[in-house]
Amino acid sequence: MTPEASKKFLVFAPLxxxxxxxxxxYSALQLxxxxxxxxxxxxxxxxxxxxxxxxxxxNDVHDQSELSMxxxxxxxxxxxxxxxxxxxxxxLTELVEAGVPLVGLNYKDTPTAALDWLDSFGxxxxxxxxxxxxxxxxxxxxYGAPETFIVDGDGVIRYKRVGVVDQRxxxxxxKPVYLQYGxxxxx
Amino acid sequence: MISSAKSxxxxxxxxxxxxxxxxxxxxxxxxxxxxxIHDFSSPELLERYEELNKxxxxxxxxxxxxxxxxxxxxxxxxxxxxxxxxxxxxxQQIRDFLVDRYGTFVLYSPPVSGIxxxxxxxPIGFGLGGALLFWRVVLQAxxxxxxxxxxxxxxxxxxxxxxxxxxxDKD
Numbered sequence: 001m002t003p004e005a006s007k008k009f010l011v012f013a014p015l016x017x018x019x020x021x022x023x024x025x026y027s028a029l030q031l032x033x034x035x036x037x038x039x040x041x042x043x044x045x046x047x048x049x050x051x052x053x054x055x056x057x058x059n060d061v062h063d064q065s066e067l068s069m070x071x072x073x074x075x076x077x078x079x080x081x082x083x084x085x086x087x088x089x090x091x092l093t094e095l096v097e098a099g100v101p102l103v104g105l106n107y108k109d110t111p112t113a114a115l116d117w118l119d120s121f122g123x124x125x126x127x128x129x130x131x132x133x134x135x136x137x138x139x140x141x142x143y144g145a146p147e148t149f150i151v152d153g154d155g156v157i158r159y160k161r162v163g164v165v166d167q168r169x170x171x172x173x174x175k176p177v178y179l180q181y182g183x184x185x186x187x
Numbered sequence: 188m189i190s191s192a193k194s195x196x197x198x199x200x201x202x203x204x205x206x207x208x209x210x211x212x213x214x215x216x217x218x219x220x221x222x223x224i225h226d227f228s229s230p231e232l233l234e235r236y237e238e239l240n241k242x243x244x245x246x247x248x249x250x251x252x253x254x255x256x257x258x259x260x261x262x263x264x265x266x267x268x269x270x271x272x273x274x275x276x277x278x279q280q281i282r283d284f285l286v287d288r289y290g291t292f293v294l295y296s297p298p299v300s301g302i303x304x305x306x307x308x309x310p311i312g313f314g315l316g317g318a319l320l321f322w323r324v325v326l327q328a329x330x331x332x333x334x335x336x337x338x339x340x341x342x343x344x345x346x347x348x349x350x351x352x353x354x355x356d357k358d
Contacts, residue, residue, distance in 0.1 A: 006323075010320070010323065013320070042290070043289060044288070108259070134260075137263075139288060143260045143289070
């Protein structure tokens, strides 16, 4: 480079760098918006539901084999201590009414509080797995409630939603996955 | 002029070194929950426990390590790490266990592979670019006004370039 050219280059270098960086950060923000904000991509997608053997709220013992009986199922991590779980409950009720199978993972809760909660708001679940100390939650990479997994007919995790499931989340993100793996919805 | 450039260079080096010392000295005191006491069978395990809690990130809180975080999930993960340490598992096994469940997000140092390679390379690139820029702009500029014996018209050149500089300032 001639001295003149290199001087011009030096003058415009910071501006160019700034424009490039702005474009990069802006596109990263957009990407993050599409992926659902702060949500982390689960490490468990396309992996089998972790094995467990835990009592249900019905006092039966449940294990992972019940999740690989050929039916696409939603597994909803909830707790009576969790306000957002109450918020999403009406929408989950709609899904159940449309024929979507729903299993509860009662996370870090006591059976008494959980049963009280279900009495007040309605038990729409097929059954509940009790995870009082959060060990199964840990195997599932759960870090709060509510979280909702889509488990396919072979017991493989296909999707994980961190946070509330509502109409928009269902239509945009979950329903396509649910249908792709053969989930049924009544009209 | 050359000596002033040198002392300026020396000063920036000193400041950078001081900054590095301060940043590396910023170590947070652990914020373990009240009543959360794990009895380790050896002080060596406790040391590894504290080290792991510093380099592992709380999945819930986006930017706190396990040692700093008060959230329930961090307490759970600390308990799990305690149990695994007592079980005789290596640091690598513990990290793998957590990455398996929570993804590489839990590691404060992302792996040197795939897209995270950029995270490692870009800062190095910026550092080198910055050093190059610094060298060209500051050191070259401070050297220029010294007339070289074999360039008789260098005085005119520098007058010309200072005129250009003042024009650029106005733009």
